[in-house]
Amino acid sequence: MEFAELIRTPRVDNVVLHRPFYPAVEGTLCLTGHHLILSSRQDNTEELWLLHSNIDAIDKRFVGPLGTIIIKCKDFRIIQLDIPGMEECLNIASSIEALSTLDSITLMYPFFYRPMFEVIEDGWHSFLPEQEFEFYSSAVNYFVTLRYFFSFELFCVFQTSEWRLSYVNKEFAVCSSYPPIVIVPKSIDDEALRKVATFRHGGRFPVLSYYHKKNGMVIMRSGQPLTGTNGRRCKEDEKLINATLRAGKRGYIIDTRSLTVAQQARAKGGGFEQEAHYPQWRRIHKSIERYHILQESLIKLVEACNDQTHNMDRWLSKLEASNWLTHIKEILTTACLAAQCIDREGASILIHGTEGTDSTLQVTSLAQIILEPRSRTIRGFEALIEREWLQAGHPFQQRCAQSAYCNSRQKWESPVFLLFLDCVWQILRQFPCSFEFNENFLIMLFEHAYASQFGTFLGNNESERWVHCSHGAISFLVVLVTS
Incomplete structure (x- = not known):
């Protein structure tokens, strides 16, 4: 397909651009395969370059011969274009609608983009599981040296005798939403991992998410166990989870669903860990919403922000009614609980919800930000996003397909990642000196x-990005690691 087939009118002169907090600008509007461009000859006026993929919805209005297109963006911007001529306005609107809803991932702009800067590091290979394993392992010699010189142990070093890199998911043979290489207990062989994968939702068997150097406790994450109504069990799964515990220690399983939701999941083949089969683990249920509930919350929040007709009391009432801050509170409370289990109680934890690709990742990521200073640096936060979101299988293409303005909504669309970034911002506001970055960094990621x-x-997991993106597109992380 040629992009020219979708562009009915490629150029219109005398178009007036209106944006909040900016003066109106008159210029020439051009449509390309991936951008809407408005260029003006006025001095000190920047060109507008808007990706079609950033357009969430458009509205059309007509007053006599003048047509108006209101563009609502996924990043919440609202842009108004006054276009002379009804036919030109209809053609532009039709072209934008077609170009902003392309289905094929290979037609997206990243496959056509050529950077104007020198790429000195491959962002696709900047944060690999081998590097994380090496990071933990390299701490051994350093901290052992400290212990030798200062005669006391400052940290509990990463025990390479207890953990290993597993290549069981090479070519994504076991789990499409996991990376090819994962860190697992050394006592568990690959054949056992394959059996555990059949017992966990989506094949997402428990893997190492975080190792706390202070006391050697760990955070594991997975999908829900497929116990079903018959109480199915898997001894390999029980052995794997118990392998993360030190002698005489107990662990916590944090289920990000309410007990009612977890029990209802059994009727669909899912479920939760039975205490009789996991006697060394205590299960805690923390209800974190997802899917359409979060999407509706975001829509109400944006509506409240855009409504400038009400007073402060009315604004606060609409903010509360959106439940956005309630969701933030639930997630942060669960993350703090996980951090306390690790640091205060000296207990390892396993975190999962249903699939283990949404609320699970919110909690594991925030717990690491609380516990690990490295995660609050720019490089460390990039590694966290890569490890706990991209490699961990968060379906970005589904969750971020639309934002707050689109009228046609799918059940899998949800601002999970945006909610996580807002949670980070809340922590950043309280402890600004503990972070190497500011809110502009979070906005850029959003x-x-x-x-x-x-x-x-792009894509919904590592396997999709491996097929489509890593050989034909540049990683965003290459900009961050080279800047």
Whole structure:
């Protein structure tokens, strides 16, 4: 398919651009295969370059011969274009609608983008599981040296005798949403991992998410166990989870669903860990919403922000009614609980919800930000996003397909990643000196997750990105690691 087939009118002169907090600008509007461009000859006026993939919805209005297109973007911007001529306005609107809803991933802009800067590091290979394993392992010699010189142990070093790199998922043979290489207990062989994968939702068997150097406790994550109504069990799964415990220690299983939801999942083949089969583990249920509930919450929040007719009391009432801050509170409370289990109680934890690709990742990521200073640096936060979101299988293409303005909504669309970034912002506001970055960094990540010239957030998992993106698109992380 040629993009020219979708562009009915490629150029219109004397178009007036209106944006909040900016003066109106008159210029020439051009449509390309991936951008809407408005260029003006006025001095000190920047060109508008808007990716079609950033367009969430458009509205058309007509007053006599003048047509108006209101563009609502996924990053919440609202842009108004006054176009002379009804036919030109209809053609532009039709072209934008077609270009902003392309289905094929290979037609996206990242496959056509050519950077104007020198790429000195491959972002696709900047944060690999081998490097994380090496990071933990390299701490051994360093901390052992400290212990030798200072005669006391400052940290509990990563025990390479207890963990290993597993290549069981090579070519994504076991789980399409996991990376080819994962870190698992050394006492569990690959054949056992394959059996555990059949017992966990989506093949997402428990893997190492975080190792706490202070006391050697770990965070594991997985999908829900497929116990069903018959109480199915898997001894390999029980052995794998118990292998993460030290002698005489107990662990916690944090289920990000309410007990009622977890029990209802059994009727669909899912379920939760039975205490009789996991006696060394205590199960805790923390209800974190997802899917359409979060999407509706975001829509109400954006509506409240855009409504400038009410007073402060009315605004606060609408903010509360959106439940956005309630969701943030639930997630942060669960993350703090996980951090306390690790640091205060000296207990390892396993975190999962249903699939293990949404609320699970929110909690594991935030717990690491609380516990690990490295995660609060720019490089460490990039590694966290790569490890706990991209490699961990968060379906970005489904969750970020639309934002708050689109009228046609799918059940899998949900601002899970945006909610996580907002949670990080809440922590950042309380402890600004503990972070190497500011809110602009978080905003940039949000914008690129929904529309970008880079391929980092395309696809729904590592297997899709491996097929489509890593050989034909540039990773967003290459910009961050080289800047």
